[in-house]
Amino acid sequence: MTFSREQIERGRSYHRPRYLSELADFAAGAGFLALLAFTGVGGALLPDWSWRAQALAYPAIVLGLLTLVRLPVGYWRDYVREHQWRLSTQSLGGWLADVAKGFAVSALLATILLFGLVALARWSDAWPLVAAPLVALFVVFFTFVAPVVLEPIFNRFKPLEDQELAADLRGLSERVGVPVRDVLVADASRRTTKSNAYVSGFGATRRVVLYDTLLEQMKPAELRAVLAHELAHRKHGDVAKLSAILVAAAVGLVALLWAVLGDEASDPRRIPLAMLLVMLATPIVFVILAAIARRAEYRADRFALQATRDLGALESAFTGLVDANVADLDPPRVVYYLKHTHPTVPERLAALRRTARAEGLEAA
Secondary structure: OOOOOHHHHHHHHHHHHHHHHHHHHHHHHHHHHHHHOOOOOHHHOOOOOOOHHHHHHHHHHHHHOOOOOOOHHHHHHHHHHHHHHOEOOOOOOHHHHHHHHHHHHHHHHHHHHHHHHHHHHHHHHHHHHHHHHHHHHHHHHHHHHHHOHHHOOOOOOOOOOOHHHHHHHHHHHHHHHOOOOEEEEEOOOHHEOOOOOOOOOOOHHHHHEHHHHHHOOOOOHHHHHHHHHHHHHOOOOOHHHHHHHHHHHHHHHHHHHHHHHHHHHHHHHHHHHHHHHHHHHHHHHHHHHHHHHHHHHHHHHHHHHHHHHHHHHHHHHHHHHHHHOOOOOOOHHHHHHHHHOOOOOHHHHHHHHHHHHHOOOOOO
């Protein structure tokens, strides 16, 4: 299957301005944090309280102002433009509520981590040796609880109501050796017409989630192929591997903060600089993370083909996702390596066809 010039151009028209807006968003955020870190503006925002009160209050103050600085670009990209493309079903009030929820979650996490950084640095000159294992444990714990604590803040989940389809999908999961008790459905249609499926958590919190929009847009064979792909992530422990990568990244960030801040990490006034360093390091971490994730996606696609032996269903599922999500079929290489956790759909289909030929499978 070859995608039409119209599909390619549609993806480019939708995504190119988004890429520029994301760059502008990043630049605005980094510039604001630099302003606070290297001028007297940051000190003027810091309350004249004890260091404990400062370390507790300052992260939320900085993040609140950072949210306001980035709000105009985010409003255009994620609300105005999504409505222009008929991809959003969300009211302005709903969108602003999500922004507020995102700020609240970010402020809580930043306060825990940055207060801990300041407190440890004031307690011991060897604070990195204590901070590194603690932040590693925090990342693992957060990955574990996110499905049952964080995700319900933004979506409601319920078991798949179509019992015949649910039994079919459970049967597939048992055949491939990754049994699931429930396939959960997220009420994504409250926000978007886009479709998705994902796995999250591990151990007792691991789950497979389908968007309700996916159920509306795909046929049973296509849903089976999508579920097989997601089951592959569970079978190969991709969420746990992601957590391990994030642990390594977190330990690396502790080392970076120690190298730049040293003993100054004990000063709450250095919190904007700490946040700036994390922001600047994030793209480097994501390049590595995205490269590893793309390999996992290829592997999950192969698993789905071998599990369903239905190349046609996989092809039509991918084609449906291209249209529903306005996928970028030909992203700029720099953007691809910087932010794409999935190979492009043409790359994935080409890899699937090679596997199908090698195993003697044909499209339905």
